[in-house]
Amino acid sequence: MFHRRTNTLILGLLGSCSLFLSQQAFATPTHTTDKWQDIAGISWSTDQVNWGNDVVYTGQTVYFKFDMHKSNLGSHYADFLKAWIDWDQDGKYEQSESAFFMHIVNPTVTPQGTGEIPVNEMYSFTTTGYTLTNADLGDINLLVRVTCSESILASADDYQNWNHQWSVGKNKYNTYFKPDGHLGQGETEYRTLTVQSPPPDPVPEPTTMLLFGTGLIGLAAAARRKL
Numbered sequence: 001m002f003h004r005r006t007n008t009l010i011l012g013l014l015g016s017c018s019l020f021l022s023q024q025a026f027a028t029p030t031h032t033t034d035k036w037q038d039i040a041g042i043s044w045s046t047d048q049v050n051w052g053n054d055v056v057y058t059g060q061t062v063y064f065k066f067d068m069h070k071s072n073l074g075s076h077y078a079d080f081l082k083a084w085i086d087w088d089q090d091g092k093y094e095q096s097e098s099a100f101f102m103h104i105v106n107p108t109v110t111p112q113g114t115g116e117i118p119v120n121e122m123y124s125f126t127t128t129g130y131t132l133t134n135a136d137l138g139d140i141n142l143l144v145r146v147t148c149s150e151s152i153l154a155s156a157d158d159y160q161n162w163n164h165q166w167s168v169g170k171n172k173y174n175t176y177f178k179p180d181g182h183l184g185q186g187e188t189e190y191r192t193l194t195v196q197s198p199p200p201d202p203v204p205e206p207t208t209m210l211l212f213g214t215g216l217i218g219l220a221a222a223a224r225r226k227l
Helices: 149-155 162-167 170-176 206-226
Strands: 003-009 030-033 037-045 061-073 078-085 099-105 117-127 138-148 182-185 187-196
Touching: 030 187, 037 078, 037 138, 037 187, 061 078, 061 099, 061 138, 078 117, 078 149, 078 170, 099 117, 099 170, 138 149, 138 182, 149 162, 149 170, 149 182
Parallel strands: 003 117, 030 182
Antiparallel strands: 037 061, 061 117, 078 099, 078 138, 138 187
């Protein structure tokens, strides 16, 4: 059975967070193993009830949900999940675009060198809503990565020693966690959010209009008879 932990994340879509990546073009991220953490789901919803990867429409408010699964409990300090959304569809991650960042501290850290402890835990993160406009029409790319504290520090050439993981602040981990490059642990997945204009209201069929008109004539006749 999965042990599910749910968190709510504020959606900083208009550059309110200063820790976005600047002018970072899409590149292929790589990982060595997803033995410790993997991405179990990337979905969105307009009612926070039905989640999936369906087409959405301008005028709707969309919420995103990211699920991280842990197969094993390691000896590193923490696990991380981060998502990037290319809102302006230019193939780059810019400061004005949103970057989601989740930080999960290992509840029980195993001693280094003793291997891993099998677990089966699911962590779910749900954003606040973002209302879609005509500026969002088209296909919007999402990139989501999960990894651990040790892998992030190693990728940033800031791995001093094993215990250093516990002294690095959350903001620095956020800065180091990039959408490309190699990370030892974890996984990367992609999704495409398709935003369309709402479908037009259906035009009544001729038969329906005929019946409607006949009904109006009947009502008018009945009213005259009563006069």
